[in-house]
Amino acid sequence: MTTIDDAVLLRRDGRAGRITLNRPRTINALTHAMVRSIRTALDAWEHDDSVTTVVLDGAGERGLCAGGDVRAVHDEVRAGGGTASRQFWRDEYRLNARIAGYPKPYVALMDGLVMGGGVGLSAHGSVRVVTERSAVAMPETAIGFAPDVGGTYLLSRAPGELGTHLALTTSRMGAGDAVRAGFADHFVPAARLEEFTAALAVSEAAEAVREFAAPAPSGELAAQQDWIDHCYAANTVEEILDRLTASGVAEAGKAAEAIRGKSPTALKVTLSALRRARRLPGLGDVLEQEYRVISASLADPDLLEGIRAQVVDKDRTPRWTPSRLEGVSDADVERHFAPVADGGLGLV
Numbered sequence: 001m002t003t004i005d006d007a008v009l010l011r012r013d014g015r016a017g018r019i020t021l022n023r024p025r026t027i028n029a030l031t032h033a034m035v036r037s038i039r040t041a042l043d044a045w046e047h048d049d050s051v052t053t054v055v056l057d058g059a060g061e062r063g064l065c066a067g068g069d070v071r072a073v074h075d076e077v078r079a080g081g082g083t084a085s086r087q088f089w090r091d092e093y094r095l096n097a098r099i100a101g102y103p104k105p106y107v108a109l110m111d112g113l114v115m116g117g118g119v120g121l122s123a124h125g126s127v128r129v130v131t132e133r134s135a136v137a138m139p140e141t142a143i144g145f146a147p148d149v150g151g152t153y154l155l156s157r158a159p160g161e162l163g164t165h166l167a168l169t170t171s172r173m174g175a176g177d178a179v180r181a182g183f184a185d186h187f188v189p190a191a192r193l194e195e196f197t198a199a200l201a202v203s204e205a206a207e208a209v210r211e212f213a214a215p216a217p218s219g220e221l222a223a224q225q226d227w228i229d230h231c232y233a234a235n236t237v238e239e240i241l242d243r244l245t246a247s248g249v250a251e252a253g254k255a256a257e258a259i260r261g262k263s264p265t266a267l268k269v270t271l272s273a274l275r276r277a278r279r280l281p282g283l284g285d286v287l288e289q290e291y292r293v294i295s296a297s298l299a300d301p302d303l304l305e306g307i308r309a310q311v312v313d314k315d316r317t318p319r320w321t322p323s324r325l326e327g328v329s330d331a332d333v334e335r336h337f338a339p340v341a342d343g344g345l346g347l348v
Contacts, residue, residue, distance in 0.1 A: 006022060007021070007022050007023050007031060007033065007034050008020070008021060008022060008033075008034050008037040008038060008041075009022045009059070010037070012051070013055075013200075013201040014201030014202050015050070015051065015052045015053060015200075015201055015203075016051070016052070016053045016054070016055050016200045016201045017041065017045040017048075017051040017054045017055070018054075018055050018057075019038055019041060019054065019055065019056045019057075020056075020057055020058065020059055021034065021056075021057070021058040021059060021064065021065055021121075023059070024058075024061075024062070025060075026066065026069070027058075027060070027062045027063045027066035027112075028058040028059060028060070028063070028064065028065045028066065028118070029065070029066050029067060029068065029069040029070075029071075029117075030065055030067065030068045030069060030117040030118070031068075031069045031072060031088075032084070032087070032091065032092075035088065035091050035092050035095050036091065038095060038121070039091070039094075039098060042054065042095075042098060042099070042102060045104070046102070046103060046104065051104070052104060052105070052204070053104060053105045053107060053200050053204075053205050054102070054104060054105070054106045054107065055107045055109065055197060055200055056106070056107065056109065056121060056122060056125070057109040057111070057197070058109075058111070058112070061112070062112050063112030063113025063114060063115075063118070063135070064108070064109065064110055064111060064112060064113070064114045064118050064121075064122060065113075065114060065115070065117060065118025065121060065122075066113055066115050066116070066118060067115045067116025067117045067139065068088070068092070068116055068117035068149075070143060070307045070311055071307065071311050071312060073085045073088070073307065074304055074307040074308065074311070074312060077298060077303070077304060078304065082298035085298065086294075086295055086298065089148070089291065089294050089295075090342075090345060092120065092149060093120075093148070093149065093150070093287045093290065093291055093345055093347075094287075094345055094347070095120075095121075096120040096121075096124050096149050096150045096283075096287060097150075097283060097284055097287055097345075097347050099120075099124045099125055100125075100150070100283050102125075102126070105126050105127055105204075105205035106125035106126050106127065107125065107126075107127040107129065107200060107205055108121065108122030108123070108125040108127070108128050108129065109193060109197065110122050110128060110129060110130045110131075110134050110178070110184055111129075111130075111131045111133055111134060111193060112131075112133050112134065112135065113135050114134060114136045114137075115135075115136070115137045115138070115139050116137075116138060116139060116140060116147075116148075116149065116151075119136065119137075119149060119150075119151055119154070119183065120148075120149025120150055120151070121149075123136075123150075123183045123184065124150055124283065126205075127185060127186065127205050127209065128183065128184040128185045129186050129187070129188050129193075129196070129209075129213075130174075130175040130178050130179065130184040130186070130187055130188075130216070131175060131187070131188060131189060131190040131193060132175055132187075132190055132217060133190050134173075134174060134175045134184070135172045135173070135174065136172065136173045136177075136178045136183050136184070137170055137171065137172040137173065138155065138166060138167055138170065139170040140170070140266065140270070141167065141170055141262040141263060141266040141267055141270055142170050142261075142262055142263075142306065142310060143263075143303070143306035143309075143310050143311070144263045144265075144266050144297075144302030144303045144305055144306030144307070144318070144320070145263075145266050145269075145293075145294060145297040145300070145302070145303050145306070146167075146266055146269045146270040146273050146290070146293050146294075146297070147270060147273070147290075148290040148293070148294055150283055150286060150287055150290070151167075151290075152167070152273045152274055152277040152286055152289070152290060153277055153280075153283045153286035153287070154181070154182055154183055155167050155181075155274055155277075156274045156277035156278045156286075157182055157278075158181040158182055159180065159181070159225065160225055160228060160229040161228050161229045161231075161232035161233055162180075162181055162221060162225065162228055163181070163274060164228075164232040164240075164274055165221075165232055165255065166181065167270050167271075167274060168232075168237070168240070168255075168258075168259050168267060168271070169258040169259055170258070170262070171255075171258070173219070173221070174217065174219060174220070175187050175216045175217055175219075176216045176217045176218050176219030176220075176222075177219030177221045177222075178219075179216045180219055180222060181221075186209055186213040186216075187214055187216035187217070188212050188214065189214060192212050195212065196208055196211075196212040199212065224249075224251055227247050227249045227251070227252050230243065230247070231243040231244045231247060231252055231255075236271070237259070237264075237267045237268055237271055237325055238325055238326070240259070240271075241256050241259060241260070241325075244256035244259075263306060263318070263320045264320055264322060264323065264324060264325045264327065264328050265300055265320070265321075265322070265332060266297075266302060266306075267325065268325065268328045268332075269293060269297075269333055269336045272333050272336075272337070273289065273290070273293055273336075273337075276289060276337070277289065282348075284345075284347035284348045285347075285348050287345060287347055288344050288347055288348055289337065291340065291344055292336065292337055292339065292344070293336045295340045296335055296336040296337075296338065297336065301321045302318070302320050302321060305318050305319060305320065305321070306318050
C-alpha cells in the first residue's frame, strides 16, 4: 500500500487505483492535506496505463464523507483570519473540477452519509454509485454559508425546483432521490458492494455496473414535485416561506419550519447563487462563483456561529446576525458575488 497521508489510503488493486478516505471517527471529514493527497494520486494515475479505473470509498461503517472539516475551519478563522481556509477551498474546488474532467472512469462509492465536501468528491465523478444506506445532502445553510464544492451546479440542474428545496432545507436524499436529482447514476445493493468493488479490479467500470447495478428504490420527492415547484419558484426566501405555509401540504409546512431555523444571510445568498448558477454554462463557472461566495462568507459572523452551534458546542441554537430575513439587504447578498482579490480559481 502506498500512503501519502494516513487520512487517505492509496493502493493498487488490479486495474484499479483505490482511494480510501481514512478518518472514520469523523465520518472521513475532509482536510486540506487529504485534498492534496487525492489530487497527487489522480495526477499520477492519469499517466499510468496500468490504471484503468479510479475507485473512491470511505473507511468505517457510517459513510463516505460527512463534508469538510469545518471544526478546523472554525479554529483557523478565529486564530488566523481565514487565509488558510480560503486556500483549502481553493484547492478543494479545483479538485472538484479535476474529478469532473478526469479522463478515466472515476467510480465513487456513495455508501452511507455523503454530505458537503463528500458530494464534491463523488457527485462530479463519471460513475456515481449509491446504496440503500446512502444519505446525500448539502447542509451548508445550517452552518451559516451556502452550498459549495459544485453543489449549486448540481442543485440548479435538478428537476424543477427540487434543488432549491434541498439547498434551503438541507434535506437528505436516499438512493432513489439522489439518482433522480442528478447526484448519482447507479444503485448497487450494499450487500453486493464488496463484489462490485472487486469486479472493478479486473473489469471495465461499465461492465461491472452492468453486472451489479439494480433498479434504485423509489424516492420520496418525486411525488412532491408539484408543491415543490410551485412554492420554490418564488423570487425571494420570504415569498417561498409564505407559499410553503399557505399550501396546506404537511410536507411543505415541515420544509418551512426547517428553513426558518437556518441563517437568514445564508438562505438569501443560497437562493441567489442557485438562480445565477442556472444561467452559467458549466461547472467551472459555478465553482468560480462559489469561490467568490465562500471568500465573502469568511467575513460573515454566521459562518463561525453556525459551526460553533452545530459542531463545536453542539447546542444547536445558533444566534444568527441578522436574525431575521428582512434584516438582510440586497447589498448584503450582492457582496458575496463580487470578484475576489486573488483572481479566482483559474478554471474559466
